[in-house]
Amino acid sequence: MTLMKLNFRTALLLGSLMLGASPALAEAVLHRGNSGEPQTLDQSQTSIDIEAFIVKDLYEGLTVYDADGKIVPGAAESWTVSDDGLVYTFKLRADAKWSDGSPVTAEDFVFSMRRVEDPKTAAGYANILYPIKNAQKVNKGEAKLEELGVKSVDEKTLEITLEQPTPFFIELLSHQTALPINKASFEKNGAEFVKPGKLVGNGAFKLTEHVPNDHLTVVKNENYWDAANVKLDKVIFYPIDDQAANVRRYEAGELDLVYNFSSDQIDRLRAANPKQVHVTPAAATYYYPFDTRTEPFNDVRVRRALSMSVDRDFLANEIYDGTKLPVYSLVPPGLESYGDPEKPDFAGLSQLDREDKAVELMKEAGYGEGGKPLNIELRYNTNPNHERVATAVADMWKKTFGATVTLMNLDISSHYAYLQEGGKFNVARAGWTADYADAENFLNLNVSTNKTFNYGHYENPEFDALMKKSYAERDPAARSKILHEAEALIARDQPIAPLMNDANLWLVADKVKGWGDNPNNEHLSKYLSIAE
Structure with missing residues (x-):
């Protein structure tokens, strides 16, 4: 009888200890x-x-x-x-x-x-x-x-x-x-x-x-x-590039964080729980580089015409629901050491005026109505938002120039590997987020010796010389002026078409x-x- 009571008391004690310990023993997994x-x-x-x-x-x-x-x-x-x-x-x-x-x-x-x-x-x-x-x-x-x-x-x-x-x-x-x-x-x-x-x-x-x-x-x-x-x-990373699947798994409680969800879901997700939707302005630019090694993208007139004709307001407001800002400069605004970025001369025109000038430039280059056919392959990394942007831009180029645009997409790793390894293309989707808060980090993308990230292989000795000069300049104001001169050349030559400033989209x-x-x-x- 005494033994049975002792065993019973021992079992109760062990059980209570285990119950008390279970929260502490539970793994914290993200x-x-x-x-x-x-x-x-x-x-x-x-x-x-x-x-x-x-x-x-x-x-x-x-x-x-x-x-x-x-x-x-x-x-x-x-x-x-x-x-x-x-x-x-x-x-x-x-x-x-x-x-x-x-x-x-x-x-x-x-x-x-x-x-x-x-x-x-x-x-x-x-x-x-x-x-x-x-x-x-x-x-x-x-x-x-x-x-x-x-x-x-x-x-x-x-x-x-x-x-x-x-x-x-x-x-x-x-x-x-x-x-x-x-x-x-x-x-x-x-x-x-x-x-x-x-x-x-x-x-x-x-x-x-x-x-x-x-x-x-x-x-x-x-x-x-x-x-x-x-x-x-423990932290478990899930490499899901299907944004819809990401959101579904998040809403099912399988994911605690989601990076880069489809922007057309923002209103619905905010309605469900606004505190979980995080849209943060980023020091980042969404842009299309042109491969300057291939015709007709080696012609500055063609690049400028294509860039001019893109309705950035439509991309930012209709596709991204205002979570991105339309821009014409590679360097994003808000960099304290730099000030307002340089813009191309067509940035202040209305969209209709830009399109008219774009048609004139394209004709001058020998393409468009009455000229040589304009065939463009537009590459982007697999993502619903990028697909919508590419489809919209393709439609703009078709309506403005009569261009035939084919779309090609790869997963994010393959897409960037192809560009970084020097693969030839016509136009591609790219994005750049600041590694450090300085304009040089963006402008350096166009230096001819930057074989990895100068996707379009732009070469301009004057631009390279200005960038080299900026590295030797110790006075902050003088250095900023040099970088502005360098960006003005990019704005003129349009080796890339800046489209939008990014926002970081997270579900938390x-x-x-x-x-x-x-x-x-x-x-x-x-x-x-x-x-x-």
């Missing part, structure tokens, strides 16, 4: 709809935001953006800058570790930055680090890796020397190209170092599973220096806490939590 499959997790090769969202959870740079989009210390706890603005000295956190428990050292950053600039790496974003002394020379094979201006002073002190003062250098270091990689893992695993079980990171999370085109799972990194403040146990479930809207579109999972 389900992120990520809008597409990443091409790579190798930070030297990444180029698009859906890759950056993942990579920045796995690795931490010297600086990071917080939830509100402000630059804050990351792997570096502090830094100093020399009086001439050329030498940055970073103190790494004493408790900064890799996910395997080994210390993060200054030599890790030296190794990683040398790897990015090594011509053998063929890093598409190598130019991001060009402000560092000898970076461009190293990248072009004109200097040795050891001559790159990065130095390990001691295990926790990193010194970076620049070619010239660079006002945006601290912001630039938050870019994924400046993220460190683990030298030991890379030397052991080679290209496989980004695979689950082999990837050694220094970020808040570590990679455990990647099933291409299905999901990618990261879990909390117990060796992260700030692990005590990371509230999520009520249970997601710590979310901050910001124009940089930076949303590290380390700042988020789940409240059930």
Whole structure:
């Protein structure tokens, strides 16, 4: 009898303990709809935001953006800058570790930055680090890796020397190209170092599973220096480029975050729950580059005529329901150091007047009614909004010039890979979001030596000379003036047709806490939590 009572009491005690423990034992899992499959997790090769969202959870740079989009210390706890603005000295956190428990050292950053600039790496974003002394020379094979201006002073002190003062250098270091990689893992695993079980990171999370085109799972990194403040146990990224499917899964409670949903759903979604719909103006431009290597797009008259005839107000207001702004400049408005961007001479005309002038230009170039037939292939990455824009633009060109326009779409990874690898095209859809808040980051897209992101292969020695001059100018006002002169050439030659300024579109479930809207579109999972 006594034994039976003891067992009964023990069972009650164990049961109550288990009940009390169950909330604490429940995993905090965030389900992120990520809008597409990443091409790579190798930070030297990444180029698009859906890759950056993942990579920045796995690795931490010297600086990071917080939830509100402000630059804050990351792997570096502090830094100093020399009086001439050329030498940055970073103190790494004493408790900064890799996910395997080994210390993060200054030599890790030296190794990683040398790897990015090594011509053998063929890093598409190598130019991001060009402000560092000898970076461009190293990248072009004109200097040795050891001559790159990065130095390990001691295990926790990193010194970076620049070619010239660079006002945006601290912001630039938050870019994924400046993220460190683990030298030991890379030397052991080679290209496989980004695979689950082999990837050694220094970020808040570590990679455990990647099933291409299905999901990618990261879990909390117990060796992260700030692990005590990371509230999520696991984040699962879903590379769903079908926006309708994303929204359906979100509304079914299967996804907690969705990036880039179809804008025609905004009114319905806001009616259901306005707090969950986040539309944030972005330092980003939606544009169409022309391939200047191919006829007739090597003719400035044709490019200007095609750009003129696009009704940007229709695209922004009818297709995107006012969540984008019609623009005529590559550099977005709102950059404090730059001011109002330069516009082409036709920007102030009415749409009807623009179309009349466009027809005249096209006839002068020998195309359109009574001239040679105008056949255009318009490429875009698979997305309902991009398809609607492409269809509308094709209709505008057909009505204005009698053009025959065929549409071609690829998934986001294949689309950008084709453009970045120099594939020939007629007109393509592209978008650019600021890597740092400076006009140079947009104008550099048209520098002839930018083989990765100058999709249309525009070449203008005068433009290149102005950009080169801007890098040497230390006076902010004089530098801004030079950049305006450079943009005026882009506005004149129209190697690209800027169409709209972007907005970041997110769906954020009520249970997601710590979310901050910001124009940089930076949303590290380390700042988020789940409240059930």
